[in-house]
Amino acid sequence: MDLQHPRSVERTVRGQPTSDGAGVKLTRVLTQPLQRRLDPFLMLDAFGSDTAGDYIGGFPEHPHRGFETVTIMLAGRMRHQDSVGNVGLLEPGSVQWMTAGRGIIHSEMPEQTEGRMAGFQLWVNLAAKDKMTAPAYRDVPPAGVPQLTLDSGVTLRVIAGEAQGVTGAVTRPTTEPLVLDITLPPGTRLDTALPVGHNAFAYVFGGAVDVGGEAPTRVENQLMAILRNDPGSDGVRLAAPATLTEPARVLLVAGRPLNEPIAQHGPFVMNTTEEIYKAVADYQRGALAT
Numbered sequence: 221m222d223l224q225h226p227r228s229v230e231r232t233v234r235g236q237p238t239s240d241g242a243g244v245k246l247t248r249v250l251t252q253p254l255q256r257r258l259d260p261f262l263m264l265d266a267f268g269s270d271t272a273g274d275y276i277g278g279f280p281e282h283p284h285r286g287f288e289t290v291t292i293m294l295a296g297r298m299r300h301q302d303s304v305g306n307v308g309l310l311e312p313g314s315v316q317w318m319t320a321g322r323g324i325i326h327s328e329m330p331e332q333t334e335g336r337m338a339g340f341q342l343w344v345n346l347a348a349k350d351k352m353t354a355p356a357y358r359d360v361p362p363a364g365v366p367q368l369t370l371d372s373g374v375t376l377r378v379i380a381g382e383a384q385g386v387t388g389a390v391t392r393p394t395t396e397p398l399v400l401d402i403t404l405p406p407g408t409r410l411d412t413a414l415p416v417g418h419n420a421f422a423y424v425f426g427g428a429v430d431v432g433g434e435a436p437t438r439v440e441n442q443l444m445a446i447l448r449n450d451p452g453s454d455g456v457r458l459a460a461p462a463t464l465t466e467p468a469r470v471l472l473v474a475g476r477p478l479n480e481p482i483a484q485h486g487p488f489v490m491n492t493t494e495e496i497y498k499a500v501a502d503y504q505r506g507a508l509a510t
């Protein structure tokens with residue numbers, strides 16, 4: 221498909237180096253000040269290291285309430301265990317979609333002591349009416365993520381939502397998240413549809429990509445482009461410069477904004493401060509995940 225009115229880039233954002241869990245080094249690409257602009261997305265962390273010391277501590281047992289976590293593994297292995305009784309192994313190419321709902325306590329620990337560990341964790345908000353839903357968890361193995369290679373040579377892994385007529389591994393109501401892992405060989409281009417009004421961003425994690433129609437914006441590796449909500453726009457155009465020596469890699473994310481108040485305290489994301497107090501109290505008395 222060719223778009224008539226591709227979205228333009230509102231601005232690019234460089235992630236902030238930080239650590240989380242037991243000292244896991246990561247880059248927080250979508251930070252708290254961007255939650256309103258990129259509603260319903262609350263956080264995007266990118267992690268990638270060949271040094272065990274950067275990830276070996278993992279994420280020991282911790283709680284969540286009020287949203288969904290999406291873990292996308294590119295390299296390495298992580299073991300998941302949770303209070304619902306789920307155990308899963310996250311392998312390269314796999315995706316874990318966890319709906320924390322009213323409460324879950326889980327751990328995510330490396331199942332390796334050396335080698336590369338890389339991937340993403342995306343947080344997707346739940347609507348107020350769904351925040352106290354029962355927790356749910358789904359492991360999607362690599363073969364469970366639909367992959368298509370277009371005539372152009374561009375490859376898409378459709379993690380969530382729908383693209384190019386292909387339904388992704390996960391579809392979710394209300395926020396209708398679209399999550400695509402895209403590989404563009406040098407000199408190739410992709411036009412893909414985005415619903416008008418959905419907030420969208422593209423994170424480049426290999427090479428570089430030109431985003432937009434006329435006068436596109438060059439987005440370098442490790443930058444996130446926030447896509448403008450241009451009225452009448454029909455999607456996004458991504459083009460890998462012909463001069464690249466490696467394919468461009470892009471994580472494209474879009475979703476329907478909830479337009480509800482956001483109250484966050486660490487791993488709890490609710491609508492009001494009172495609900496946050498309740499989450500903390502429930503956790504402290506052992507009643508978060510029962």
Ligand code: MN
Pocket residue numbers: 279282284289326
């Ligand atoms: Mn977690």
